[in-house]
Amino acid sequence: MKGTNIGELEELVLLVVANLFDNAYGIGVKQEIEEKCNRSITISTVHNVLQRLQEKDYLESRYSDPAPERGGKRKLLFRVTPSGQSALENSRSMRESLWKTIPKVAFER
Amino acid sequence: MKGTNIGELEELVLLVVANLFDNAYGIGVKQEIEEKCNRSITISTVHNVLQRLQEKDYLESRYSDPAPERGGKRKLLFRVTPSGQSALENSRSMRESLWKTIPKVAFER
DNA sequence: TATATTTTTCGTAATTGTCGAAAAAAGGTT
């Protein structure tokens, strides 16, 4: 079922957009993922995911004014929607409840 | 990069296997996902993921004795490996640390 | 042997994850 589920990378990007708040555009997200998550990712991948999340209504976007710097093109800034917030909260609480009921023996050797 | 990441469904199945501990075989996992997670999934999908997780060394398996019931075929029982446990703990702590730093404004309207 | 039941394996299609290269937009150079 398309659009109803949320993939692993999609969830990560959603969390990073929430963190960056008003600097959440492609390159900002890429850098945050590489620094905070110690995971390499290309800018194309980030943009692809951002766009898909917007189509799923988990993100919304607007253009910033162009920055007065060399190459300072306008940025496409993203923000988590209420649906996006719910999706995040749902996966979090689902996983937490599963963690809580794991019997100790499951991880004994 | 194949085998290095862990998908959303893979993580869920890993958590469910840990929960079921010594009843973690295909159908048990399917039922647990449908009941606890309120998510429908076919048995083929579950088996596919179980197998891939074993190839990634996040699960190990052994055959049970056949059950003395009509159709009681031997079950392929799964168990989370130390690598699997690490993978689970890593994604959990990564996400938790991202949750902690989300500014309040990010979810304000 | 034939049938019904439980479980796993196989083949295939849709969605998600991934990247390289091209296109756009802006400021600086000549």
Place this chain on the structure above:
DNA sequence: AACCTTTTTTCGACAATTACGAAAAATATA
């Protein structure tokens, strides 16, 4: 103006994961 450099987004393609239906295997019972 014409050209180059930088920042950023868009496009096109392919790989990995997610998802099913149908077939095969193994077992008990008739």
